[in-house]
Amino acid sequence: MEFIHPAFLWALAALIIPIIIHLFFFRRFKKVYFTNVKFLKELKEETSNRNRLKNLLILLSRLLALACLVFAFAQPFLPSKNGFSDNTNAVSIFIDNSFSMESLSSDVPLIDKAKKKAKDIIDAYASEDKFQIITNDFEGRHQRLVSKEDALNLVEEVVISPEVKNLSQVQNKQEQVFLQAPDEKHSAYIISDFQNIITDLNREPDSTISYNLLPFQSVQENNISIDTAYFLSPVPILNQTNKLVVRVKNHGEQKVDNVRISLLQNGQVKPVGTINIGAEKTLSDTVNVSLTKPGVQNLELQLTDYPIQFDDKYKLSFNVPEKVHVLAIHNQGSNRYLNALFSGLKYFELSNQNVNGIKYSEFPKNNLIILSDLASISSGLSNELISYIKSGGNVILFPPRGANKDTYNAFLNNAAANSLVNWEESEREVEKLNTKEFVFQDVYRRLDKNLKLPKTTGNYSFTDYSNKPSTGIMYYRDGAKYLSRYTLENGNLYVCASALSKDKNELVTNAEVFVPLLYKAALFTGSNMKHAYVIGKDELIEVKNRERGDDLVYKIQGKQEFIPGQNNLGNSTIIDINNMIKEEGIYQLSFENEVFESFAFNYDRKESALRYHSLDDLKKMYGDSYTIFDNVMDANFSEIVEQKEKGIHYWKWCLIFALIFLFIESLLIRLWKS
Numbered sequence: 001m002e003f004i005h006p007a008f009l010w011a012l013a014a015l016i017i018p019i020i021i022h023l024f025f026f027r028r029f030k031k032v033y034f035t036n037v038k039f040l041k042e043l044k045e046e047t048s049n050r051n052r053l054k055n056l057l058i059l060l061s062r063l064l065a066l067a068c069l070v071f072a073f074a075q076p077f078l079p080s081k082n083g084f085s086d087n088t089n090a091v092s093i094f095i096d097n098s099f100s101m102e103s104l105s106s107d108v109p110l111i112d113k114a115k116k117k118a119k120d121i122i123d124a125y126a127s128e129d130k131f132q133i134i135t136n137d138f139e140g141r142h143q144r145l146v147s148k149e150d151a152l153n154l155v156e157e158v159v160i161s162p163e164v165k166n167l168s169q170v171q172n173k174q175e176q177v178f179l180q181a182p183d184e185k186h187s188a189y190i191i192s193d194f195q196n197i198i199t200d201l202n203r204e205p206d207s208t209i210s211y212n213l214l215p216f217q218s219v220q221e222n223n224i225s226i227d228t229a230y231f232l233s234p235v236p237i238l239n240q241t242n243k244l245v246v247r248v249k250n251h252g253e254q255k256v257d258n259v260r261i262s263l264l265q266n267g268q269v270k271p272v273g274t275i276n277i278g279a280e281k282t283l284s285d286t287v288n289v290s291l292t293k294p295g296v297q298n299l300e301l302q303l304t305d306y307p308i309q310f311d312d313k314y315k316l317s318f319n320v321p322e323k324v325h326v327l328a329i330h331n332q333g334s335n336r337y338l339n340a341l342f343s344g345l346k347y348f349e350l351s352n353q354n355v356n357g358i359k360y361s362e363f364p365k366n367n368l369i370i371l372s373d374l375a376s377i378s379s380g381l382s383n384e385l386i387s388y389i390k391s392g393g394n395v396i397l398f399p400p401r402g403a404n405k406d407t408y409n410a411f412l413n414n415a416a417a418n419s420l421v422n423w424e425e426s427e428r429e430v431e432k433l434n435t436k437e438f439v440f441q442d443v444y445r446r447l448d449k450n451l452k453l454p455k456t457t458g459n460y461s462f463t464d465y466s467n468k469p470s471t472g473i474m475y476y477r478d479g480a481k482y483l484s485r486y487t488l489e490n491g492n493l494y495v496c497a498s499a500l501s502k503d504k505n506e507l508v509t510n511a512e513v514f515v516p517l518l519y520k521a522a523l524f525t526g527s528n529m530k531h532a533y534v535i536g537k538d539e540l541i542e543v544k545n546r547e548r549g550d551d552l553v554y555k556i557q558g559k560q561e562f563i564p565g566q567n568n569l570g571n572s573t574i575i576d577i578n579n580m581i582k583e584e585g586i587y588q589l590s591f592e593n594e595v596f597e598s599f600a601f602n603y604d605r606k607e608s609a610l611r612y613h614s615l616d617d618l619k620k621m622y623g624d625s626y627t628i629f630d631n632v633m634d635a636n637f638s639e640i641v642e643q644k645e646k647g648i649h650y651w652k653w654c655l656i657f658a659l660i661f662l663f664i665e666s667l668l669i670r671l672w673k674s
Contacts, residue, residue, distance in 0.1 A: 008074040018062045022055065054672050058665055065661035072654035089129040090145060090181035092174040093118050095155070096192035097135045098164045099310045100607045103193070103218035110216045111160060114191045117214060117637050118155045121189055122148055124641035130184065132177045134170065136163040143173070145180055162310075162535045162582060164606045167192065168200045175206055186210065193218060194618060196611040201622060211626045215615055222252025224259060224277065225311035225608040229301055230531065231289075232442070235367075235523045238294055238320050238347060244287040246301055246314075250277040251609045263287060264300040272301075294322035296598040298586050311608045316531040317586050317600035323349040324522050327366040329381075331355055335372050335500060337508035341515060348522065355381070363388045364544050368522035371397045372500050376404035382411040389415065389491035391544055391572045394521055397493065398500035401458055415493050417486045418462040418470065429455045430482050432475040433513070437485070438524050439473055443516045454507040454514075456482070459497040470495075474513075483517075490542070494521060532600045535584065541575040543589060543597050554596070556580070558587035 095118055101111040122131060131151035134142045135158055174188045186209045193216050205211050227247045236242040250256055261272040277283045291297060299316040326348055328338050334352040342350035355374055363384060389395055399408055401423050409419040430453040433440050470484040486493045498505040507514050556564050565576030581601050589597040618628050
């Protein structure tokens, strides 16, 4: 037992006053007249004993009342394990406002009860203490200490957010804010449902910080989510059936039947079908999507699931070009085999340019550039091709016999590709196709032994350095690569060992290989442009510039409108979302009111698995270093916090007992007759 104001204990000396009064007041004699003194002696003894007992009880009650009053002013208390401190407090309170906190407790969403407990914590502290209110949003205004009144206002403004942060990240933010108040007593509170996926607290936290965990448990609920969706082809094709893969996951412990999936396309809802999915299983299904018009396409997959609904929709947005543009660069005249091939592909448009009249400004609009038997590659062309590849373009190189190896190798070195060595005049036959590569993936149902592969009567040999890795697309019988693919940032360089002319290479007359090779090479993209993005994860998006210049200013428009961060890099611009998008939806990138690109943003599926740490789990993991509160839902939490931080105070009880003893004294005087 300790006292906040022990100096008041000197007032206990005043207890001697009622004792003195008692000793002298009750010694006075009174005359009593009796007509008969026969029983005077017995009556005197009996009355004297009764009065003595009454007076002692009155004296005792007065002494106890006065003593309790003195103790009330001295304020006795039992100190907490943290010890009593006269310092002001710096208090950090994390309120988990992720989607999982929308779950119901017995009557209201967990987020409402979490806000109520946060207010109780604030009310338990003094007006001079400082507070940090922090949520999953990690907003700038949450990174500083504020007054008690401002803290209560910040709690009131907390709303559900798509952001999800691990508790270790929250812990780091709390430790950082305490650096602003080195002399205060530091206390941190974490109010959360403690989902398994986010609970990664430090087992040995900073010993100067008093950490407190307030677990909020909801009713365990099952949940089904659309995890992701993607096209099998990286570029959906116009007027064709495109296969869209949908991955659905059952996060519950029970099998679910007849889950309806539908597709919203161009404002129309199309039923896809129903699926049955086992407990804790993932199922992939294929949806056929027909695209009948070019331009921006917005799709939305939906399923029926209740009550967790934030992950029941998945949006996609992409651009379907009216034509796939291919550019062939030649020395003297266009290649008639290329002209014949692309004339039969209505979706493709082939352009031919002489090497002496290249329009470099048209490079970005092409999906594929074919270098057809160029005698040399100038430094200017080399630089433009490297820039084009890095921004996501595809280039196929067919070096002719007698090519200027110095200029070719300068280009290949800049592309991190192996160099040309020697031209070999010998007949060789291609034996193997790499069907795991996109170029030939899903082209053939099965490789027929009768499939005719190209022969060459002359080819180049290449260096084979380990720091210039390549992927083999086609191989000669001896294992040497006939066609290789090199990845350079977002694009690809394909290098053939032989020329494109018919007299050196039969590829041009081998339609079974030549057509899918150029067709799919034009469709392949290594760019980071995706059909769907995740809020909070995909913050940087690279887009191709339609115009050149450093003064391009793009705007994001959708459910929110803002100017994103942007960094121009030649033919590309890096768009920095900077955590500005908070709602799922379709967002458009525009420049001077012209829409360039369209992006679909979906909520993070991190919290789809509704698995929580129980109170026992938390005590086993963190009980040695953290204070874990039990039954916090309906408790008077202000009082609990006050007792924990300041100890148990007894001054109120002292006042109560003082009043009780005064009441007893009054009863003794009025009811106990002498």
